Amino acid sequence: MYTPQKIVFSDNSDDETKSSSIASAHVAQQNGHSPHKHKKNHHHHSHGRHHHHDKDQSHQKSKKNQKSYAKIAEKLLVQRKGLPIYGAKEPLVGGIKSNSTVIVVGETGSGKTTQIPQFLLEAGFANESCGGIAVTQPRRVAAISIAKRVAEEVGTPLGGRVGYSVRFDDMSSEYTQIKYLTDGMLLREVLLDPMLKRYQVVVLDEAHERTLRTDILMGMLKQIQKRRADMIAKRRKDRRSGTGGNGAEHEKVTNLKIVVMSATLDAERFSKYFDNAPILYVAGRQHHVTVYNTLEPQPDYLDAANIVSTQVHLENPVDGGDVLVFLAGQDDIENMEKLIHETNSHLPENMAKMLPCPIFAALPTAQQAKVFQPAPPGFRKIVLATNIAETSVTIPGIRYVIDTGVHKVRDYDARVGVESLQVQPISKSSARQRTGRAGREAPGACYRLYMESSFQELDDDGIPEIKRCNLAMVVIQMKASGISDIMGFEYMDPPSKASLKNALLELYALAALDDHGHLTDLGRWMAEFPLEPSYSKVIYESQKQGCTKEAINIVSLLSVDSIFYIPNDKRDESMSAQKKFSHSDGDHLTYLNLLDAYIQANGDKDWCRDHFVNIRNMQHVLNVRKQLVGLCNRLNIDPNMSCGTSTDTVLKCFLAGFFHHCALLQPDNTYRTLNGSQTTYIHPGSSLFGKRPPAIFYDQLVFTNKLHARSVSAIDPSWIATAAPKLYGHFSKSLKN
């Protein structure tokens, strides 16, 4: 008989477990004024607008259709009233009315994201003359799905009073009063509307995630709020003294309300940052999850995860819920899959088996789908996930979570411009987030493959993204939004001086900034593009070289991590399939060949499968290309200008943006980067892998086991000095020797 190995756990009964008993909302104000009652003023007004819109936009829609919107909304109202937040409506609205900025803390299931904007709409915070309500989300899918839901609850067609706006997909109109958008999208709106006059309220949701864009928005909104208040005060003063001309020439401006929403309890920092804004607490609604820690450290977390999966599988009824295992990356997942198959083969034949279901971002959509389908009879799903399952996707049916306590994190060394990607311990808040994934539908259990004492040693939170990435793109956007003092900007967590300097220097070298650090005309032009500055510089150069078509295509191709999907067990097969597109000058031209082949194959599914091409990523490439073509047309650049087969022209054009990403072959067959003198290797996935051109330029440097240059092309060493005389004058000397 099969006797499985066991791992012993302690049963924690500390604050980690979540209660399902909290059903009513509770609002506590940290400081400030008690909310006072307000008349419900604009409600009728805005409702009238709704009918007007329906008549204008969709008069072909029958009255019956409008009635059905109302009917659905009526039904949903019953559900809405059952949400924890519904009871806190009055104090929430009052708090927001009487304070310019409010922090709302509401855990999973509180309903804050869908309800608070509706409360504000009812309270008159959106009208045609003074703008509406913006709600940001870190992710596209969230912005879209929440907007759809809220449109139903409000009883209006999507894109009417309720809409969304994300890249490539805008479902909003001039009538939209509640707009859900990605944080990156709002950041772009600031470029066109620096005072965000179209909004009375901006809600930053999921602020605890501290995405780069939410962090920048926080600082910008603080400035905008102050400027709008100053503007109103000045007008009031002018009116009193009779100066300032006639009022008609003034655009209407209201005070800007900021609502920062966070799902974690450490809202104090947000409050401090926003001048002691009051914190409003709303109860969440989650099922109880029992947390277990191991009594011994686990030397091999894959092995441990396999043993615990089996334990959970054997000790619980097969239809009693699935298992979600958090792992570091594709490698872990594929190895764990093998371990589970191995364990299955030892289980008695009549016993239910484990069904490993991998999910990670690079996995093609078709293969991801398995995770969302119920397991066939006689199987229990063991979902093997990266931290994609922490926030980005929610998998139904999970009752058990196994947390290895690790994830891969990107870091960035500003001094040498090197990114790294390494396995690291997670933070306490990540551990809690993972635990919560077991309690979405019913009470559950979470098995942490580390000791309670190790948990206590974890950092409270992860390092904010702003401290972990190259800031060139965000800095050019800040400059283009009128923020001149980048170093003095009020960051909630300031990035290192070296990181800011590095970004400024890069922009200076690209001629986007002048000697005084002001944005140049070229810089303003570059900021129009939703691209890293080095890419927009390439597009700019391409109009001079006559290869805009090629530049747009390659830049679009570089906008996805990987065009190919390579399963571990089919490396050789996929390598030979990829060789068909290979260009002797390197990856940039190889990608171009691939795009041509893809277009010739009409993006055929089978063709993609046979060539290991990730179809989802290729569709993204085409979307980016379409956007860039549109942008070029708008800026009066011919996007179809082609240099034909003159590949040197294309590569020289790229050097205009990548002269700081060059490396020279050394006698020991390694490469040395010109910028920072780092020893680097051509990435094994490159078409130049194993070849040794005397000089290369690369898209990025990534440190994993060693320093790799990814997306590499071969160049003539003499081109480098021509491309960057300003920054690399001394290198041009060394090249002559």
Place this chain on the structure above:
DNA sequence: GAGCACTGC
């Protein structure tokens, strides 16, 4: 001679 967490515009 050997590898790529997750977002976003």
